[in-house]
Amino acid sequence: MGYYFSVCAMERYQEMYLEFLLQHYSNLKLPYSFPVSLSFIASPVLMKKDAILCFDEESNEIVGALGFIFGTGQQQYQDTHIVQIQIAYIAEGHRQTRLFLEGLQYLTQYLAHLDEGVTELRFWAPADDGLRRLFGKLGELTASRDTAFGTIDEYCAVLKDWQSYAAKYRHIHYF
Numbered sequence: 001m002g003y004y005f006s007v008c009a010m011e012r013y014q015e016m017y018l019e020f021l022l023q024h025y026s027n028l029k030l031p032y033s034f035p036v037s038l039s040f041i042a043s044p045v046l047m048k049k050d051a052i053l054c055f056d057e058e059s060n061e062i063v064g065a066l067g068f069i070f071g072t073g074q075q076q077y078q079d080t081h082i083v084q085i086q087i088a089y090i091a092e093g094h095r096q097t098r099l100f101l102e103g104l105q106y107l108t109q110y111l112a113h114l115d116e117g118v119t120e121l122r123f124w125a126p127a128d129d130g131l132r133r134l135f136g137k138l139g140e141l142t143a144s145r146d147t148a149f150g151t152i153d154e155y156c157a158v159l160k161d162w163q164s165y166a167a168k169y170r171h172i173h174y175f
Contacts, residue, residue: 001056001057001058001094001097002056002057002058003054003055003056003057003063003064003094003097003099003102004054004055004057005052005053005054005055005102005103005106005174006052006053006055007050007051007052007110008044008045008050008051008052008053013051013053014045014051016053016062017044017045017051017053017065017067018041018042018045020053020062020065021041021065021067021087021089022041024089024091025037027089027091027092028041028087028089029126030149031126031147031149031150031151031152032147032149033148033149040067040086040087041067041086041087043067043069043086044067044068044069044086044087045067047069047077049067049068049069049070050067050068050069050110051065051066051067051068052065052066052067052103052106052107052110053065054066054090054099054103056094062091063090063091063093063094063099064088064089064090064091064094064099064103065087065088065089066085066087066088066089066103066107067085067086067087067088068083068084068085068086069083069084069086070082070083070084070116070118071084072084072122080116080117080118081116081117081118081119081120082118082119082120082121082122083111083118083120083121083122083159084121084122084123085121085122085123088103088123090103101166101169102171102172104162104165104166105166105167105169105171105172105174106174107162108159108162108163108166109173109174109175110174110175111159112159112163112175113174113175118159119158119159119160120156120157120158120159121139121156121157121158121159121162122154122155122156122157123135123139123154123155123157124152124153124154124155125152125153125155126150126151126152126153127144127150127151127152127153131153132153135153135155138155138157138162138165139155139156139157140155140156140157141153141154141155142154142155142156
């Protein structure tokens with residue numbers, strides 16, 4: 001099974017990104033109210049930042065999506081060396097493949113290609129022992145926050161560490 005990635009640079013791809021994530025909204029299990037969840041899902045498109053879709057090569061069906069923004073709200077998005085991953089989702093049936101690794105390879109190569117000076121990545125996840133084991137391999141748990149929908153963990157990672165990790169495995173040079 002093969003995959004390919006596309007940056008959502010055109011309006012039609014941005015629509016497809018939003019439609020895909022909204023179709024899978026219940027599977028996302030985001031620990032926020034719907035309006036807050038929608039803001040995270042849509043922020044890469046609304047802020048004219050980046051979103052990436054992953055397609056199955058055989059069917060051309062969307063099987064994954066990744067959205068991120070540059071900078072943090074605390075710094076009015078001026079600290080563009082930090083990328084915040086707003087959403088990452090792989091559809092059921094595609095999770096036991098190399099897709100996560102290939103997505104990581106694509107993302108790190110894309111960020112390096114942009115030459116925006118990105119050095120750090122941040123992301124949030126529900127506080128869960130299984131997720132903590134998984135995400136502990138990708139970043140440092142830096143904070144936990146209680147929300148009305150459960151506790152979330154914040155992770156920080158160094159882009160060069162992700163690049164080194166991704167480069168250990170067979171990969172395609174995307175950029």
